[in-house]
Amino acid sequence: MRRILFVFLDGIGLGPAGPKNPLSTDAGAAFRRLAGGAPWVQSLPERATSNHLVRPLDATLQMDGLPQSGTGQATLFTGVNCAERVGRHFGPYPHSATHDVLDHENLFHRVQALPSVPDGGVAFANAFPPRFFEAPSRRWTVTTRCCAGAGVSLRDLDALRARRAVAADLTAEGWRDGLQLDVSARTPADAAQTLFATHRDHVLTLFEFFQTDKVGHRRIDLAPGVLLERLDNFLGQLLDLLDPAQDTLVVTSDHGNLEDTSHTQHTRNPVPLLAYGWAASHLADARTLAGVTPGIVEALRTGRNDR
Template sequence: MRRILFVFLDGVGLGPPGPENPLSSHDTPALRRLSGGPQWTRTLPETTASRHLIRRLDATLGVDGLPQSGTGQATLFTGRNCAELVGRHFGPFPHSATYDVLDHANLFHHVQSLVAAPQPAAFANAFPPQFFEAPRRRWTVTTRCCAGAEVPLRDLSTLQEARAVPADLTAEAWRDALQLDVPLRTEAEAARDLAATHRDHRLTLFEYFLTDKVGHDRTDLDAARLLDSLGRFFDELLDRLDPATDTLLVTSDHGNLEDGSHTQHTRNPVPLFVHGWAAPYFADATTLTDVAPCIIAALRGANGES
């Protein structure tokens, strides 16, 4: 069975190399492993091979202003230009004009229509009890997609059973900010658990948002420590995937982390890395709108080959 693992990194763009760009000033070998050697900057060369593809994606969507998470993520996970639909960039939460497409035509829906299985798609993030106990949840783009497609949200019990991954990889925030009795784990253990979840589904999504929080200076974690943590995670994850049957897709919704001179989003392109059998299906990807259709085409093609 051929599968796709989608690791979404919030707020990571490709900016000019220089001291203000931690993606060029701090060397992270595992990230260069994803890119085939070069650092993640605007000079990143595009590559097309049978099992490795690199693209620079336009995140502006033809709309003025700074790209935002609400419309950027809605575009990524539906294939619709949601900034154009709304008439502007909007975020961090989804705009009401995008509710219909998120609720009825998101990526999970398309995978469900293609794959005859009880749960062909999964969202691997774990959510703490406080999320489920809130009287009025503030739905993000990803959780709204799950609700619309009836993809279960994973909770404390699935995290304890190693069938889910905390958004920060280590569960440190669960212990420190939420005061939950959860054992700390390493980034390698998080990668192990994500790979195990991925093996049970045709499409698995994992959302990592600390990249955007660090870019906004909303956490004590600095960019160098963050990139080292991500590096340990990706090193282990790549080691656990077989490119003949597994594809790892990594991309973002807008720039932020790559420019340390301010705490705002940027209009820089975002990277698209595709490692594995599905790489050729992304050869023509140029904007955020192309990611979901390429995933669907790849899984449809995999169905035809099986």
């Protein structure tokens, strides 16, 4: 069964190489493996083969101002230019003008509608703590709104403990130290193994990693180099587990941030699109955030019948 694993990294752009760009100084071997041996910087060489795609994506969506998560992620997960729909960049939560498309036309919906995809064929692998489910009301993020609209289950503490879900920080450190919950320690490689096991049971699996954006905004006390080492170990384990004839790993972002530590704001830099595996060529037409969802849907529409 051919499958796609989509790892979304919040706040990762392609900026100039230099001491203020941790992606040019602290990113490790797995980052380079994904990018064909090159660092994730502005000069990233493009690559387009049958099983490996490397290219920058425009995150500005032809709008002035700094790209934001609400409209950027909504565009990424629907294929609709949601910044244009809103009339500006907006975030971090989805704008009301994007609710309809997120509720009814998101990536999960479009994959579920494919005749070759069985019931329960899509998954969101992130774990959510009890306080998320106990809240009398909540502000839906783009990804959780997509799940709610498409009927995709959100995974809980029990799923995390049973290694059927992945903590957003990979190590579950925030669950133990911040939330005071009884969760065993994980390594980034452990998290990758759990994610890959979930991926093996689904046609499409999404995992959202947002610590990159939080570190870029300096909202958590974690050095960029430490964060990137963890992420590199995680991505490296995924690459080691992946069978490119059956699996495709897709990695991209919604806007720049972490690549310029001289400030704490987003950037207008392009973001990387990296795809390794059988579906890579189906994403070859993507030039902006709006091209990712159509590429994934087309890959699963045609590629799953060509096994």
